Structures are given as structure tokens and as C-alpha cells.
Amino acid sequence: MDTHYIKEGLVEIEVPDFEKVSAKAPVFYNPVMELNRDISVAIINQYAKMVDHPISVFDAFGGTGIRGARYAKEIPGVESVMVGDVNPLAVEIAQKNMKLNDLDNVTVEKNDANILLQSNKGLFDVVDIDPFGTPAMFTQSTAANIRPGGLICISATDTSALCGTYHDPCLRKYGARPxxxxxxxxxxxxxMLAFIARNLAVNQKYLEVLFSHSTQHYMRIYAIVHRGGKKTNExxxxIGFIAHCPHCLHREISYGFVSTLPSKCPECGCDYEIAGPMWLGSIxxxxxxKDTMDSVDDLQLNKKDELLKLFNQCYEESEGPVTFYDIHKICKTLKISSPKINDVIDEIANRGYFISRTHFKLTGMRTDMPLDELKQLIVDIKEEKLGPEN
Known part of the structure; x- marks a missing residue:
């Protein structure tokens, strides 16, 4: 087997040569996910500072071992790491890479993630679920077996289901309509968060969401898991539903496990599209x-600039309302070309409303300005720029 060496963060690993990153490759290193791993290192590092005791980490889908090795070598608060994988070749390569980096606090186990979680109940402070596809079948084991006060880091790459391209897989895997x-x-x-919250609730546990983002082909959430029946109920x-009008872009939210939303938009009479159940709390x-950004300089991260840009964007939009508007979508409904987004943002701020850009979409604006006022503002800006004769 031909191999080559890769340096990332403070570790160097040996990986097999492969033509293309895909689920069919026996074991691969995905350079595109370096930002994902940098973010995870930064967040787990900050979490370790918060709990102020040595932590144990479970990397459920170890592959080459790059993620587990980085956790062990780069985060001072990490006492031990378990790396799991069902692929015997991955286990062999990961074990070799731990020796290559002199990491005697990392164990590599060949087994299914659910089995490893169940056989190590309550031993992990951090559980990292980063599968190729959906995390759905590993969520209940994570919920049942993570230590109270522990951190879950969960990724999903089945964005076509979660984003509504295919409805049935989302209903089947997450019990929700997109x-x-x-x-x-x-x-x-x-x-995804509502699905995780429901799985935790079975075990009288609940989420404290720390960070979430959607980048490239995946979505990822980080949350602390607490225990307590009353707080779980709260x-x-x-959890609730969002109704969206594809014609005029009006939207409404409804809290609860049963939607109380009307079937038609009260503004234009078109049929609503309704999604849920979903998490309507803060993400x-x-x-x-802020604390994570402040501590990033202590770490050696190749993607530090990209990380800080993402964190700054999420920091700015963190106290905004559920959902955002796309200026191009609004202008399409108005049948006008789009003004400069910064002109619109400045005017929204001048009127005293919350306003921020969003990391989810380059042309997105997160604001609590009513939609009708926002539409009129955009029209007014266009008329001021082009003149009333246009």
C-alpha cells in the first residue's frame, strides 16, 4: 500500500494514497475538513477550560486518527482519547499514527460507535460523532451514555435530506419535515437539534447549545448535555414549527409538538410550506x-483566519431572530434589481432594528424588521439611487 505523510496542527500522520475522497475509499484523509477539525480543537479547548478538570474524549469515526491525535496533542486539558472505527485498515493506520506522534494517552478500538458508547457508559466528557452521512443512528447511544455535563460534537453530511431536497429521508431519519x-x-x-433534544429527553437530559454552523457540505453542532427532569421539560x-410562504416570503413560527399554524399565508393567500418539528431556541x-475566539491564539491552527471569520459572523448574528432574509429573494418578489446590501443594512440599523449578516448565506440578512417595512425600505433605496423616473 502506497502512503504519504501529512502535517496538520501539531501532528504528522501517514495516510494511504487515494484518487478521490469518498465513502468508497477504504481509508482517507480529507483536507477540506481541516477547518472542521480546527474548530473542534478550539471549542473542545475552551470547554476543557470551563470544566477545569482533565477530560476524556471519544472520536467515534477515527479513520486515519487525525482528529483524535490532534485532540490528544493540541488540547492541554485532554487526559485520554479513545478512537473508534469498524474498518480494520483504519484501526491499523490510526494505531500507527498514534505511535508516530508518541501519543500513549490514545487508545484505538475496532468496533461500532454504538457498542463503544454503551460499553463505556459515563466515561466520556466529549463525544465526537462525525460520520459520512447521517448521525441519526448514533444519537440515542450518545444521549444515553455521555457523562452529564459532557460536550457533544455532532456532524451531518446528508444535507439534501435536512435542507428539503428529499422529504422522506428527513422524516425517516430525523422525524421532521423540511x-x-x-x-x-x-x-x-x-x-437536527430538535432530533438530538428529543433523544436526550428520553434520558432526562437536555441541551445547552454552544455553537453550530453550516459549512460546505456539512452541518455541525456543539452542545453541553445536562441532566434534570424539570429543565428537560423546559x-x-x-421545539416547534416554521411556516414559510414561497410567494411573498412571509413566515410564522409556532411552539409545541403540534403545529397551530394556518395552511395559507395571511398576507397573500398562498399555501404555506411548513417545516418541523425543529429547534426554535438559540443555536x-x-x-x-467570544471566549473561544479569545483563546484561539494559544493554539496552532492553519485555518485560524477562516475560523475567526466564521466565529465573528456567528457572534454578530447570535442574538438575532429565528430565520433570515435573502435580499435577492426579496427583490425577486418586488420585481426589481437588488441594491447594495450594505446600504440596506445601514438603513435597518439607523431605524433601530437588530441587523447582521449571516454565515449561512452571503446575501442573507438577519433582522427583526417587519417584512413589509423591509420591502418598502429596499424600494425606497432603489428609487433614491435610480431616481423616481426609473
């Missing part, structure tokens, strides 16, 4: 994001 819209990636994260109050913790 819809396609300009904010479908945000909806996907909210559907946490479920964050970011502003204070945690």
Missing part, C-alpha cells in the same frame, strides 16, 4: 463564542 428555502441550511441545523419548549452562545 422545506427548501433561502434559509434551509439553518432549518437543517434546527431539525428545554422541549424550544449559538455568544459568551462562549
Amino acid at each position: 422545506f427548501k428555502s433561502e434559509y434551509c441550511h439553518e432549518n437543517g441545523i434546527r431539525i 428545554s422541549l419548549d424550544n 449559538w452562545n455568544k459568551e462562549f463564542i
Whole structure:
């Protein structure tokens, strides 16, 4: 087997040569996911500072071992790491890479993630679920077996289901109905969080969401898991539905496990598209994001600039309302070309409303300005720029 060496963060690993990153490759290193791993290192590092005791980490889908090796070598608060994989070749390569980096606090196990979680109940402070596809079949084991106060880091790459391209897989895997819209990636994260919250609730546990993002082909959430029946019940109050009008872009939200939303838009009479159940609570913790950004300089991260840009965007939008507007979508409904987004943002701020850009979409604006006022503002800006004769 031909191999080559890769340096990332503070570790160097040996990986097999392969033509293309895909699920069919026996074992691969995905350079595109370096930002994902940098974010995870930064967040787990900040979490370790918060809990102020040595932590144990479970990397459920180890592959080459790059993620587990980085956790062990780069995060001072990590005492031990278990790397799991069902692929014997991956286990062999990961074990070799741990020796290559002199990591005697990392164990590599050949087994299914669910079995490893069940056989190590309550031993892990951090559980990282980063599968190729959906995390759905590993969520209940994670919920049942993570230590109370522990951190879950969960990725999903089945964005076509979560974003509404295919409805049936989302219903089957997450027990929710999606819809396609300009904010479908945000909806996907909210559907995923509601699914995780319901799995935790079975075990009288609940979420404290720290950070979430949608980047490239995947979505990822980070949350602390707490225990307590009363607070679990209160946490479920964050679950509900969103109704979206594809014609005029009006939207409504409804809390609860049964939608009380009308079937038609009250503004234009068109049929609503309704998605849920999904998480309608916060998907970011502003204070945690700031603390994480402040501690990034202590780490050696190749993607530090990209990480800080993403964190800054999420920090700015963290206290905004559920969902955002796409200026191009609004202008399409108005049958006008789009003005400069910064002109619109400045005017929204001048009127005293919340306003931020969003990392979910380059042309997105997160604001609590009523939609009718926002549409009129855009029209007014166009008329001021082009003149009333246009």
C-alpha cells in the first residue's frame, strides 16, 4: 500500500494514497475538513477550560486518527482519547499514527460507535460523532451514555435530506419535515437539534447549545448535555414549527409538538410550506463564542483566519431572530434589481432594528424588521439611487 505523510496542527500522520475522497475509499484523509477539525480543537479547548478538570474524549469515526491525535496533542486539558472505527485498515493506520506522534494517552478500538458508547457508559466528557452521512443512528447511544455535563460534537453530511431536497429521508431519519428555502441550511441545523433534544429527553437530559454552523457540505453542532427532569421539560419548549410562504416570503413560527399554524399565508393567500418539528431556541452562545475566539491564539491552527471569520459572523448574528432574509429573494418578489446590501443594512440599523449578516448565506440578512417595512425600505433605496423616473 502506497502512503504519504501529512502535517496538520501539531501532528504528522501517514495516510494511504487515494484518487478521490469518498465513502468508497477504504481509508482517507480529507483536507477540506481541516477547518472542521480546527474548530473542534478550539471549542473542545475552551470547554476543557470551563470544566477545569482533565477530560476524556471519544472520536467515534477515527479513520486515519487525525482528529483524535490532534485532540490528544493540541488540547492541554485532554487526559485520554479513545478512537473508534469498524474498518480494520483504519484501526491499523490510526494505531500507527498514534505511535508516530508518541501519543500513549490514545487508545484505538475496532468496533461500532454504538457498542463503544454503551460499553463505556459515563466515561466520556466529549463525544465526537462525525460520520459520512447521517448521525441519526448514533444519537440515542450518545444521549444515553455521555457523562452529564459532557460536550457533544455532532456532524451531518446528508444535507439534501435536512435542507428539503428529499422529504422522506428527513422524516425517516430525523422525524421532521423540511422545506427548501433561502434559509434551509439553518432549518437543517434546527431539525437536527430538535432530533438530538428529543433523544436526550428520553434520558432526562437536555441541551445547552454552544455553537453550530453550516459549512460546505456539512452541518455541525456543539452542545453541553445536562441532566434534570424539570429543565428537560423546559428545554422541549424550544421545539416547534416554521411556516414559510414561497410567494411573498412571509413566515410564522409556532411552539409545541403540534403545529397551530394556518395552511395559507395571511398576507397573500398562498399555501404555506411548513417545516418541523425543529429547534426554535438559540443555536449559538455568544459568551462562549467570544471566549473561544479569545483563546484561539494559544493554539496552532492553519485555518485560524477562516475560523475567526466564521466565529465573528456567528457572534454578530447570535442574538438575532429565528430565520433570515435573502435580499435577492426579496427583490425577486418586488420585481426589481437588488441594491447594495450594505446600504440596506445601514438603513435597518439607523431605524433601530437588530441587523447582521449571516454565515449561512452571503446575501442573507438577519433582522427583526417587519417584512413589509423591509420591502418598502429596499424600494425606497432603489428609487433614491435610480431616481423616481426609473
